[in-house]
Amino acid sequence: MRIPKPRELTQLPYAHGLEPFTGPLERAGAYERLHFDGSAFEDAEAGRSLFSEVAFSSAVFQRGSFRRSRFDDVWLHAVRMVGTDLADTTWLDGELTAGVLAGAEAHGAELRRVVFRQCKLDSVNFRAATLREVAFVDCLLRDVDFGGAILTDVHFPGSTLDGARFEKARLTKVDLREATALGIAAGLGDLGGATVSTPQLFDLAPALAAHIGLTVEDG
Known part of the structure; x- marks a missing residue:
């Protein structure tokens, strides 16, 4: 995939039409051409809502x-999203920069053409999610769970994976070569469909050997 360049707020094609958001979030709401600037929400209930051409x-x-x-x-x-429920959400053409997702539940979510840039994802649950044309650029992914997820054309340039889980994930055209660290906690046997570099393969070799029960002895 071609990773788009980062954009400032003023570079958004809909920037001129944005209006400040002033009201509370509501369930099944429709939010279009709005700017959430410095907004703070606690225990907001906004399930089944539509956010279209919106800036945060x-x-x-x-x-x-x-x-x-x-x-x-x-x-x-x-x-910042802390402990936020994003399960079964749908994302199309999204850009998240310098953000924090901690303890977020995104299982069953569908993401297409989404870029995470310089974000910290800590204990985010992507189990059974579908990620297509998604990039994690210069991000930290700590204890992120991709178990049972479908990853297609997903890239990790400049990102660090620490304790990532891939059990029963289905990977197609997943490029890990530019990741700065591959800390895989589980699912090494399910990395088929991913591409790694030769140095990364050597780094993963002990864990892969242990996974298949291969004993390596010299002498």
């Missing part, structure tokens, strides 16, 4: 639920 700047979400919401052409900068 320095917004904070503590817990709360966006379950089964849809995010179309959204831009998020310096956004």
Whole structure:
């Protein structure tokens, strides 16, 4: 995939039409051409909502639920989501920069043409999610769970994987060669469909040997 260049707020094609968001979030709401600037939400219930051509700047979400919401052409900068429910959400054409997702539940989510850039993902649950044309650029992925997920054309340039899990994941055109570290906690046997570099393969060799029960002895 061709990873798009980062954009400033003013570079968004819909930037001129953005209006400041002032009200509370509601379930099954429709939010279009809005700018969430410095907004803070705690335990917001916004499931089954639509966010279209929306920008988030320095917004904070503590817990709360966006379950089964849809995010179309959204831009998020310096956004924090802690313990937020993003299960079964749909993301199309999203850009998340310098953000933090901690303890977020994104199982069953569908992401297409989404870029995470300089983000920290800590204990994010992507189990059974579908990721297509997704890039993690210069990110830290700590204890991120891709178990049972479908990853197609997913890239990790400049990113660090620490304790990532891939049990029963299905990978196609997943490129790990530019990742700065491959800390795989589980699912080494399910990395078929991924591409790694020769040095990465040597780094993974002891864990792969242990996974298949191969004993390596010299002398």
